[in-house]
Amino acid sequence: MNSNKTIKWVEAGKIFSRDPKGDFQCPECELHKLQSEDRYSEANPRELQRTIFCPGCGARYTLRLRRYDK
Numbered sequence: 001m002n003s004n005k006t007i008k009w010v011e012a013g014k015i016f017s018r019d020p021k022g023d024f025q026c027p028e029c030e031l032h033k034l035q036s037e038d039r040y041s042e043a044n045p046r047e048l049q050r051t052i053f054c055p056g057c058g059a060r061y062t063l064r065l066r067r068y069d070k
């Protein structure tokens with residue numbers, strides 16, 4: 001992963017931390033839009049793990065987000 005790609009993943013992380021249906025091109029293959037999947041940790045219910053991934057090349061990046069009570 002070169003630094004340019006790292007910057008793009010960080011940008012994607014910012015977008016997806018706000019919007020699970022964020023619109024961002026995969027930084028690795030630049031062919032597909034990234035998708036996201038949320039998972040809650042049973043051990044730590046206040047933590048949300050949001051994995052952003054590319055359906056084409058399989059690149060993935062996991063965000064750890066804090067859940068807030070509604």
Ligand SMILES: [Zn+2]
Pocket residue numbers: 026027028029030031032054055056057058059
């Ligand atoms: Zn990709």
